[in-house]
Amino acid sequence: MAGKTQAGPRYPCIHAFDHLSAMPQRLIRRIAHLDMDAFYASVELLRYPQLKGLPVVIGGGRRSADDALLQAHADVPLSRIPVADFPRLAGYTGRGVITTATYAARQSGVGSAMGLMKAAKLCPEAILLPVDFAEIRRYSRAFKDIILDIAPLMEDRGIDEVYIDFTEVPGGQRDGGRVLARLIQKTIFQQTGLTCSVGVAPNKLLAKMASEFNKPNGISIVFEEDLATMIWPLACRKINGIGPKADEKLQRLGIRTIGELAQKEVDWLIDHFGQKTGAWLFDAAQGRDDRPVVLESEPVSISRETTFERDLHAVHDKAELGAIFTRLCEQVAADLASKGYVGKTVGIKLRFDDFKSVTRDQTLDYFTGDAKTLRQVAGLCLKRVPLTKRLRLLGVRVASLMRLQEASDIELKKPLPPSIHREDASNLIAHSRPLFD
DNA sequence: TCTGGGGTCCTAGGACCC
DNA sequence: TCTGGGGTCCTAGGACCC
Numbered sequence: 027m028a029g030k031t032q033a034g035p036r037y038p039c040i041h042a043f044d045h046l047s048a049m050p051q052r053l054i055r056r057i058a059h060l061d062m063d064a065f066y067a068s069v070e071l072l073r074y075p076q077l078k079g080l081p082v083v084i085g086g087g088r089r090s091a092d093d094a095l096l097q098a099h100a101d102v103p104l105s106r107i108p109v110a111d112f113p114r115l116a117g118y119t120g121r122g123v124i125t126t127a128t129y130a131a132r133q134s135g136v137g138s139a140m141g142l143m144k145a146a147k148l149c150p151e152a153i154l155l156p157v158d159f160a161e162i163r164r165y166s167r168a169f170k171d172i173i174l175d176i177a178p179l180m181e182d183r184g185i186d187e188v189y190i191d192f193t194e195v196p197g198g199q200r201d202g203g204r205v206l207a208r209l210i211q212k213t214i215f216q217q218t219g220l221t222c223s224v225g226v227a228p229n230k231l232l233a234k235m236a237s238e239f240n241k242p243n244g245i246s247i248v249f250e251e252d253l254a255t256m257i258w259p260l261a262c263r264k265i266n267g268i269g270p271k272a273d274e275k276l277q278r279l280g281i282r283t284i285g286e287l288a289q290k291e292v293d294w295l296i297d298h299f300g301q302k303t304g305a306w307l308f309d310a311a312q313g314r315d316d317r318p319v320v321l322e323s324e325p326v327s328i329s330r331e332t333t334f335e336r337d338l339h340a341v342h343d344k345a346e347l348g349a350i351f352t353r354l355c356e357q358v359a360a361d362l363a364s365k366g367y368v369g370k371t372v373g374i375k376l377r378f379d380d381f382k383s384v385t386r387d388q389t390l391d392y393f394t395g396d397a398k399t400l401r402q403v404a405g406l407c408l409k410r411v412p413l414t415k416r417l418r419l420l421g422v423r424v425a426s427l428m429r430l431q432e433a434s435d436i437e438l439k440k441p442l443p444p445s446i447h448r449e450d451a452s453n454l455i456a457h458s459r460p461l462f463d
Numbered sequence: 464t465c466t467g468g469g470g471t472c473c474t475a476g477g478a479c480c481c
Numbered sequence: 482t483c484t485g486g487g488g489t490c491c492t493a494g495g496a497c498c499c
Contacts, residue, residue, distance in 0.1 A: 121465095123465095125467090140465090140466085141465050142464090143464040144464070184469095184470090184499040185499065187499070266498080267498085269498080271496060272496080300473095303473085325470085326471065326472090327469090327470070327471085328469090328470090329469065330469085331468060331469080332468085333466095371491085373492095385494070386493080387491085387493085388492090389491060389492085419467090468499105470497105471496105471497085471498080472497085473495090473496085473497105474495090474496105477490105477491085477492090478492105479488100479491105480488085
């Protein structure tokens with residue numbers, strides 16, 4: 027960095043750091059997207075370095091199975107666990123899916139979101155490790171704290187991803203953001219042993235795509251003028267927000283790349299995708315996105331759900347279902363309390379053995395966070411669903427949230443129990459089916 | 464032996480009010 | 482007897498993301 031004080035024109039928003047540069051430049055919007063490389067697997071490998079190079083799958087979601095696996099090794103010093111003692115996929119039964127897999131396991135065709143049983147078939151020699159969420163969260167907190175120390179404008183996008191506004195951060199303009207990106211990347215590695223990939227671009231949309239260009243441990247810089255060469259050749263699916271359904275529809279319309287999408291007229295896109303989506307697709311293809319980096323946001327809903335070890339029947343497994351239902355309500359109530367919220371919309375989610383899901387919810391005229399109240403209202407929601415098929419999942423959700431501190435006594439006062447919806451009452455009589463509630 | 468869990472946002476229809 | 486809009490809230494489902 028040049029040490030001389032610049033003599034040229036001063037720009038009010040230029041940070042002190044840039045005043046030291048030989049050539050002051052106008053600030054251009056520089057947004058970074060950072061995501062950790064193979065986060066879950068990398069954290070596990072830090073703990074069990076003896077697994078390096080071996081096929082390992084990290085299982086997720088099924089807490090009971092995971093806890094059992096963790097428990098099996100609870101009393102063994104980690105450094106002394108021989109690889110042979112790790113639980114193996116073969117012989118494991120369960121309904122979990124894989125969160126991630128090491129490269130050696132991926133070679134056998136195993137990949138994230140795959141059912142554990144399918145993974146066991148594809149790669150029977152694989153070692154299964156449960157996800158240690160507490161450990162994952164510790165590392166997640168750690169890398170975000172490191173970023174906040176260097177660049178304070180950070181948007182949390184989940185366990186292993188953030189956006190960072192580089193625009194006014196010292197050094198954030200240098201080499202298009204590369205200098206700052208490298209500093210963050212290096213500091214995270216030094217302090218956690220984990221690598222990450224960073225993309226820096228004029229907005230979140232492009233930064234997100236850029237961070238994928240150079241994985242792992244990469245940095246990619248994208249400028250507005252790089253649109254045609256770096257973005258347009260990509261598949262539409264690379265746009266964050268275009269999922270399998272939208273992609274399939276685009277393909278049916280003969281659009282495969284973002285460049286092909288960029289050639290379409292707005293009106294044509296609106297005709298095919300509706301006002302909102304059409305206009306958004308048009309902007310995205312042109313690389314336009316003015317969403318700000320959001321530092322803090324209020325939750326919209328808080329929920330708990332669980333997939334059963336086996337499909338349960340409303341009548342035959344009534345007691346078990348009832349107990350699970352109550353426990354979910356208690357967990358949601360505890361989550362509300364620990365986060366300091368109350369809510370007035372209570373809902374349930376059911377998934378049947380054919381994987382079809384339904385939801386029911388009911389809005390109260392008061393706010394609550396009370397487990398018993400949740401259980402009662404959720405029970406009324408449940409009565410509105412015909413329960414002929416077996417169930418594989420049950421969930422409880424609270425929405426229309428308000429901070430507990432801001433809730434007045436009147437809003438929290440519990441009036442008479444809510445009544446069953448009128449149209450559902452006749453439905454109920456017409457069916458007169460057995461319920462586990 | 465298919466397919467976790469915790470979220471957000473959008474759409475669309477109906478109720479209800481003015 | 483027939484027929485307006487607009488706005489807001491509620492509900493159900495679905496796409497998508499991490």
